[in-house]
Amino acid sequence: MDGTRPGPGSGPGPGPGYADGDELGARAARARALAVLRVRGRALGLAVLPAAVAAVLHAGGLTGHFTGPGWDTARWVTTALAVLVLLVATAVALVVARSRPAVTPTVELSESAAPDLYRLVRDLADRLEVPPPSAIALTPDCDSWLEDRSHRAHENRRAGAAPVLVIGSPFLWWMRVGELRAVLAPVVAGTGPAAHPDIAAARRFVRGLDAAVAVPRTPGLDPVRRLGALGVGRLARTLLLGCRGHAAEMERGVAAAGSERAQAVDYGVRIVAQEQVGLAYAGWDRLLTRVALPAWRMGRWPARLDAGVVSALTELSRRDRLAAGFTSRLGERPACDLLEEPGAVDEATSLLAARLFHGAPAGPGAEWAPVEWGAYAEEVVDRTWRADAARLHRVLDRVATASATPVPASAGPAPAPVPAAGPDAPPTLARIIAHLTVPGGADGRHRDPALEHPSPEAPDLEDPGTTATTPTPTPAADALAAALTAQAAREERGRPVTQAVEGFDGPGPLFPLQPPRSGRDLLADHVTAMVCCAAVDTTDAVPGLDWLDGPALFVRGERCTDLATAVLALVEDGDPEPLRTWLTRTGVRAEKPVRLG
Secondary structure, three states, X not given: OOOOOOOOOOOOOOOOOOOOOOOHHHHHHHHHHHHHHHHHHHHHHHHHXXXXXXXXXXXXXXXXXXXXXXXXHHHHHHHHHHHHHHHHHHHHHHHHHHOOOOOOOOEEEOOOOOHHHHHHXXXXXXXXXXXXXXXXXXXXXXXXXXXXXXXXXXXXXXXXXXXXXXXXHHHHXXXXXXXXXXXXXXXXXXXXXXXXXXXXXXXXXXXXXXXXXXXXXXXXXXXXXXXHHHHHHHHHHHHHHHHHHHHHHHHHHHHHHHHHHHHHOOHHHHHHHHHHHHHHHHHHHHHHHHHHHHHHHOOEEEOOHHHHHHHHHHHHHHXXXXXXXXXXXXXXXXXXXXXXXXXXXXXXXXXXXXXXXXXXXXXXXXXXXXXXXXXXXXXXXXXXXXHHHHHHHHHHHHHHHHHHOOOOHHHOOOOOOOOOOOOOOOOEHHHHHHHHXXXXXXOXXXXXXXXXXXXXXXXXXXXXXXXXXXXXXOHHXXXXXXXXXXXXXXXXXXXXXXXXXXXXXXXXXXXXXXXXXXXXXXXXXXXXXXXXXXXXXXXOOEEEEEXXXXXXXXXXXXXXXXXXXXXXHHHHHOOOHXXXXXXXXXXXXXXXXXOOO
16 A cells, blocks of 8 residues: 545545545455355355255256156255245344344433534544444443444434444543544544445344344243244354354454554544553543442442542552653543533443443432442441441351350260350450450461470471471351351342343343452451441541542541451451551450441
């Protein structure tokens, strides 16, 4: 290529007034699209082949060439086979054509709600000499793409319309207007190749096959229809495997064509903006997993997640010297100013994020309500701590009751008594510490008596310079952790099944954020919650929010960062001394009952 771009209206382009998109990537995409269509053509040829053979045999019989009993049998067998194959092919074609392709759940953004954003996208399309997107939608994710919604099964669809531009909502709040324009340029440039008839037909075929594969999982099918759907789905999967490689290369070619066409538009700004994309992704991930997830689990959904990502990234730049220069951009116009009502849009995308990542109901309710950032500490942090502390004491009551049950003589010697109060004891932190403490030393370890007082005949097995210690098992912590895990699993199973998100099969969440936790991790979280409740009830400590780490305890205005180590020493080693030292330093009274949730 010579690097020049044809002028408007030249060649067989996507439409009048637009360049023909003769980039190298566009040519590769068209070649791959033809390969996909050849797979469709071969399938059609195989479907009509028995009918063609039957037609030849019947024509030979009429002309007197193929006569006799053998030819008559061949004619009728071939005819029956042709009718069967055509019926199956027609059924597959109807299912592929009518199946609704999956659509990404988004927040639709009308032009009246964001006239400046629509104007920016149209100006960008004019500069790129491509058709503008037909609409704009927002998604609670750090990505942007074009999505075809022209299928007849989609609502508000328009046949032959350009794709919909889907924008990650965190970009609008963190990026400046110029940065957003630079990031969207390669995406908008993809409307040019998307308008090519071969690429559009290949995409429709692949999306139809993908939707047909999912038909057998449609709820409400009777056994006969489900059996037929299984056959159609298997045939569709075979065709999809045959063209999957070509379809992937076609999409890569479209992306390469868009990137190549967009090089002349804000190229220098795009290099800087790509750094903001990575930073926004990191901040968004921390905000969802550390801040939003605890709120969702308590039946509250933060109504300003996109605004929260700005606070999270500002805090990150304050802590990290590598990101220190990023906050200097905050004086420029943010991209969310392109919206007429940023608060309403933020609330809608925040609710969608809760449905996608946690499986929340579609709207507010008695057990599902929005929460503002100012009320997060009281509505989420304090309630979470007290709910965990209450669960810990309920489980400890059951464990204490089980340990107090008399052991039959036939069962062997009774286990050593656990140093904890019995069931129905006051909910104090001292009770938890006593239950988890392992006798035998402040360091949670014990020395082997044989090594501590060896006999004169015993060989010296101890290496010089080492201490003959062995880790002490913590049966109390293991039993409590197992009981907590079982209780948490029961509560999770008792959670109501949520409504399915539009565009996907089955109930949410579609992308669960809760990572699997071990029993010890769960126990450490509950002990930490108990310590925080005791600190809030007996000192001037208060619950608070850390934008990067989520719920946090603030003592005398400073965030407490050394509590986790002391709790782990108690949970993992049965050593209470680090935690007792921390309690003494902060003035927490462990013997005082705490207020549970």
